Amino acid sequence: MQPNFNDTIIALATPAGVGAISVIRLSGKDAINIVSRFFKSVKNKNLKNQKTHTIHLGHIIDNETVLDEVLVSVFKNPYSYTGENVVEISCHGSSFIQQEIIQLFLKNGCRMADNGEFTMRAFLNGKIDLSQAEAVADVIASNSAASHQMAMQQMRGGITNELKELRGQLLDFAALIELELDFSGEDVEFADRTKFRELVAKIITVLKRLIDSFAFGNAMKNGIPVAIIGEPNVGKSTLLNALLNEEKAIVSHIAGTTRDAIEDEIIIEGVAFRFIDTAGIRETEDVVESIGIKKAYEKAANAQLIIYLFDASKVGSGKLEVGSGKLEVGSGKWEVGSWKLEVGSEIGIIKNRFSTKRLLIIANKIDTLSSEEKEALVNFEDNMILLSAKENIGIEELKSKLTSLVNIGALSNNETIVTNSRHFEALNNALTAISSVQQGIDLEISTDLFSIDIRECLRHLGNITGEYDVDKDILGHIFSNFCIGK
Numbered sequence: 001m002q003p004n005f006n007d008t009i010i011a012l013a014t015p016a017g018v019g020a021i022s023v024i025r026l027s028g029k030d031a032i033n034i035v036s037r038f039f040k041s042v043k044n045k046n047l048k049n050q051k052t053h054t055i056h057l058g059h060i061i062d063n064e065t066v067l068d069e070v071l072v073s074v075f076k077n078p079y080s081y082t083g084e085n086v087v088e089i090s091c092h093g094s095s096f097i098q099q100e101i102i103q104l105f106l107k108n109g110c111r112m113a114d115n116g117e118f119t120m121r122a123f124l125n126g127k128i129d130l131s132q133a134e135a136v137a138d139v140i141a142s143n144s145a146a147s148h149q150m151a152m153q154q155m156r157g158g159i160t161n162e163l164k165e166l167r168g169q170l171l172d173f174a175a176l177i178e179l180e181l182d183f184s185g186e187d188v189e190f191a192d193r194t195k196f197r198e199l200v201a202k203i204i205t206v207l208k209r210l211i212d213s214f215a216f217g218n219a220m221k222n223g224i225p226v227a228i229i230g231e232p233n234v235g236k237s238t239l240l241n242a243l244l245n246e247e248k249a250i251v252s253h254i255a256g257t258t259r260d261a262i263e264d265e266i267i268i269e270g271v272a273f274r275f276i277d278t279a280g281i282r283e284t285e286d287v288v289e290s291i292g293i294k295k296a297y298e299k300a301a302n303a304q305l306i307i308y309l310f311d312a313s314k315v316g317s318g319k320l321e322v323g324s325g326k327l328e329v330g331s332g333k334w335e336v337g338s339w340k341l342e343v344g345s346e347i348g349i350i351k352n353r354f355s356t357k358r359l360l361i362i363a364n365k366i367d368t369l370s371s372e373e374k375e376a377l378v379n380f381e382d383n384m385i386l387l388s389a390k391e392n393i394g395i396e397e398l399k400s401k402l403t404s405l406v407n408i409g410a411l412s413n414n415e416t417i418v419t420n421s422r423h424f425e426a427l428n429n430a431l432t433a434i435s436s437v438q439q440g441i442d443l444e445i446s447t448d449l450f451s452i453d454i455r456e457c458l459r460h461l462g463n464i465t466g467e468y469d470v471d472k473d474i475l476g477h478i479f480s481n482f483c484i485g486k
Contacts, residue, residue: 010112053073056072130466136155143267145270207434213415227303242392306357430457
């Protein structure tokens with residue numbers, strides 16, 4: 001996208017459709033002049049003579065036809081969102097009125113704005129940096145308190161402030177290194193190697209912390225994936241329905257009903273969780289079910305949290321389904337030793353397979369158990385949750401446990417959390433470059449060999465905020481994801 005700054009752009013800034021009011025936004029050097037030709041103030045004010053950040057009541061008139069009674073807000077450069085003259089017209093929320101006003105100005109000196117062009121002009125006019133511009137889209141898209149807080153922190157310059165001082169210090173050393181190259185024949189050092197080594201180590205520490213925050217930040221932004229796994233008919237679909245408080249998944253007594261992963265999202269205490277109901281894990285010759293089981297393991301491998309669900313009711317029925325076989329636990333009698341052996345083995349397999357994942361062990365259908373059986377379950381596995389998805393018992397405890405497993409301390413401390421994949425890539429590239437610099441200093445190699453890596457690190461850090469020239473294709477991709485009026 002290559003905007004023409006001589007153009008005045010226009011777009012609907014509120015969602016399309018019928019509502020109480022709509023806001024139409026114009027930006028460009030002629031925005032105020034264009035609107036003033038068709039705006040008649042109730043107090044006969046000349047819009048061009050009004051102060052910035054003022055609101056005026058009047059009518060938009062096309063020839064002698066009154067299109068609507070409106071409020072016109074005036075923002076003069078450079079004190080506007082885009083850094084240009086901006087006018088916002090608040091009209092009634094009729095789709096007809098919106099289009100009539102927009103068409104009037106399109107015929108009289110305006111053009112339709114491209115996706116994200118208002119924010120792109122704000123960036124190119126120095127009102128915000130590139131990371132803040134991207135945060136605008138995140139604020140609009142935020143669907144939970146956590147994602148909103150991270151986006152607002154970023155929009156206030158979170159990662160920019162984090163890197164600004166370090167980047168400035170590295171830039172100072174880079175200048176001294178370049179000066180040394182100019183005097184290479186004199187065998188002099190302008191850059192203090194001890195202080196330079198300390199700075200490089202500090203930069204590496206900060207970059208690693210920011211890179212490590214991405215997994216958490218990306219999950220909080222898009223919803224923390226939670227995979228529900230277990231054998232067929234243990235109540236996985238019933239649990240999903242209980243968590244969502246709706247009949248999302250098909251529930252049946254027939255084993256193997258769920259053949260594909262079913263996903264939905266809920267917000268618990270301001271954090272978005274994306275629950276994934278998977279096919280029951282068992283040995284089967286059914287081709288379709290086998291594919292579903294394979295997907296179940298894939299979903300679990302990609303999830304941040306795993307819920308392993310088993311059917312506690314079977315311990316009281318005399319039979320416990322384990323894999324493809326059956327374990328006789330006695331004729332209606334619960335023999336804890338045998339049960340522990342088999343179920344404990346299954347839990348051990350899950351723990352080994354997903355050793356890097358946070359795992360919740362849940363005993364379902366506890367409404368069928370006696371108090372003695374429930375007590376034995378509690379003592380069987382640490383932190384096990386007992387619930388009945390069908391009777392909605394223990395669901396609130398599960399929700400509380402889920403939020404406790406999420407490390408939201410960084411949010412509470414207002415720490416910088418990386419949520420943008422472009423920033424993540426740039427930080428990784430910067431870390432690679434600055435690590436090469438550190439290695440060069442330790443090996444006492446020639447300055448000219450690691451000066452290239454210093455410039456590479458600076459370039460990657462600058463690409464995050466747009467302080468270096470950013471490829472136009474990258475800008476086009478970033479702002480094309482915005483809505484038209486932003």
